Amino acid sequence: xxxxxxxxxxxxxxxxxxxxxxxxxxxxHADETPANASPIYGVTxxxxxxxxxxxxxxxxxxxxNEIRAVLGNDIAVKAxxxxxxxxxxxxxxxxLAWKHAQSAEFEPAGVPGAATTVQxxxxxxxxxKDSGGWGxxxxxxxxxxxxxxxQTCLGCHQAKVKNHDLVFSRWAP
Amino acid sequence: xxxxxxxxxxxxxxxxxxxxxxxxxxxxHADETPANASPIYGVTxxxxxxxxxxxxxxxxxxxxNEIRAVLGNDIAVKAxxxxxxxxxxxxxxxxLAWKHAQSAEFEPAGVPGAATTVQxxxxxxxxxKDSGGWGxxxxxxxxxxxxxxxQTCLGCHQAKVKNHDLVFSRWAP
Numbered sequence: 001x002x003x004x005x006x007x008x009x010x011x012x013x014x015x016x017x018x019x020x021x022x023x024x025x026x027x028x029h030a031d032e033t034p035a036n037a038s039p040i041y042g043v044t045x046x047x048x049x050x051x052x053x054x055x056x057x058x059x060x061x062x063x064x065n066e067i068r069a070v071l072g073n074d075i076a077v078k079a080x081x082x083x084x085x086x087x088x089x090x091x092x093x094x095x096l097a098w099k100h101a102q103s104a105e106f107e108p109a110g111v112p113g114a115a116t117t118v119q120x121x122x123x124x125x126x127x128x129k130d131s132g133g134w135g136x137x138x139x140x141x142x143x144x145x146x147x148x149x150x151q152t153c154l155g156c157h158q159a160k161v162k163n164h165d166l167v168f169s170r171w172a173p
Numbered sequence: 174x175x176x177x178x179x180x181x182x183x184x185x186x187x188x189x190x191x192x193x194x195x196x197x198x199x200x201x202h203a204d205e206t207p208a209n210a211s212p213i214y215g216v217t218x219x220x221x222x223x224x225x226x227x228x229x230x231x232x233x234x235x236x237x238n239e240i241r242a243v244l245g246n247d248i249a250v251k252a253x254x255x256x257x258x259x260x261x262x263x264x265x266x267x268x269l270a271w272k273h274a275q276s277a278e279f280e281p282a283g284v285p286g287a288a289t290t291v292q293x294x295x296x297x298x299x300x301x302k303d304s305g306g307w308g309x310x311x312x313x314x315x316x317x318x319x320x321x322x323x324q325t326c327l328g329c330h331q332a333k334v335k336n337h338d339l340v341f342s343r344w345a346p
Contacts, residue, residue, distance in 0.1 A: 053223075057230035057242045059273070059283035069230045069242065069345070098345060100232070105333045105341060110232035112345040160278045168278060172242070172271060172285040 039147035043122050043137030046073070049094045053077045056172035059100060059110075067100040067112055070169040086133065086165040091123035093167065116140070121167065132158065132166045212320035216295050216310030219246070222267045226250045229345035232273060232283075240273040240285055243342040259306065259338040264296035266340065289313070294340065305331065305339045 037044045052071035060066045072080065075090040101113030118139045125133040136153035138145045157166040164170075210217045225244035233239045245253065248263040274286030291312045298306040309326035311318045330339040337343075 051226055054227050054242055054244065056285050057240050058276075058285075059232060059240065061281040061283070064281070067230050067232065069227055071227065096345070103231075103341070108234040108237070109341070110234070111343070112229050112231075115346055168276070168282070170284070172269070173288055 036142075036144065038120075038135070038137035038139075038144040038150055040150045041122075041128065041131070041135035041137060043120050043135045043144075045118070045137070045139060045142065046092055046094075046120070049073075049092070049118075049120075050096075052094065054172070055080060055093065055169050058095075058169070060097075064097075064116075065100050066097045066116060067110060068095055068097045070095045080171040086125075087123050087167065089123050089125055089133075091121075093121045093169065095119045095169075117145075134166055209315070209317065211293075211308070211310035211312075211317040211323055213323045214295075214301065214304070214308035214310060216293050216308045216317075218291070218310070218312060218315065219265055219267075219293070222246075222265070222291075222293075223269075225267065227345070228253060228266065228342050231268075231342070233270075237270075237289075238273050239270045239289060240283060241268055241270045243268045253344040259298075260296050260340065262296050262298055262306075264294075266294045266342065268292045268342075290318075307339055 033039070033042050034044070049071065052073050055070040055072045055076070058068040058070065060068065071094050073090075073092045075088060076093055078084070079087045079091060096118055097116045099113035099116060100110050103109035103111045120135075120137040120139075122128070122135040122137070123133055124135060128135045131154050134154075134157070136150060138149055138153070144150075154166075157168070161168050206212075206215045207217070222244065225246050228243040228245045228249070231241040231243065233241065244267050246263075246265045248261060249266055251257070252260045252264060269291055270289045272286035272289060273283050276282035276284045293308075293310040293312075295301070295308040295310070296306055297308060301308045304327050307327075307330070309323060311322055311326070317323075327339075330341070334341050
């Protein structure tokens, strides 16, 4: 009867268990980030965001050529009005973007053309402690764009508006 | 004793009464159009308009160089969503305008600079039956601009957007 190498057996078992564990973790992680949530941050589109108050309109030139509107939930609006920085947990900002088209009825006017992206910043100082307290989500036709695009959010906001809690928009009176 | 010409007396009295009546009407009219209401239309700034929902952002090129946001009260938003034309009585639209400034933090972006005008269109098919059902009000620093400027509103709206109940803005999804 051959001698059983218990050391090898233990190693194989441990490797197997570990592999199963990793696989389970991957499955669990996949379950936690549903298909309609942004990569990296897991941000989903909040209900009723289109009814939120206007923070400010904006434009962006070439190559995007967009016209935009930033809206905020009640926590965001209160923080803006009171000048609260950093923004409190629960703040959500959304930026709606459209192609910047020329009005067919009034030549000097620019108006929204086709919708392009809807983007969100969600403040949660615990969940997003590694990204300045903010989670980002960029959506096209209601679906999140890929991870590569989401990798660009934080660096730009950190580089440009570190003194305004990573938020570009100011309240337009 | 001289004979009293009762016919002349009656005429003088009637003229006097008429003149008093006209003067009273003028005073009453002045009272009905307070200093904070627009000339011609008597539109005043409605409470809470800055909290209304966004209809659409817009821009206007030279010479104004403005960025704008059109907001609407609940009646306006419902009409937009349901495609109701003409807009029902009680609809109020407001256009907030700012100078279109370049962002100091992100070169391709245009953002609101100094506030310029706040304008309103108020639908009342009875009160404003002679102007397509709409009353107009244009305000700078909370005060209505002069009558001459208000004389320009209706003609432009009638010439450009007669098929959209004199309203330029469309709902930006």
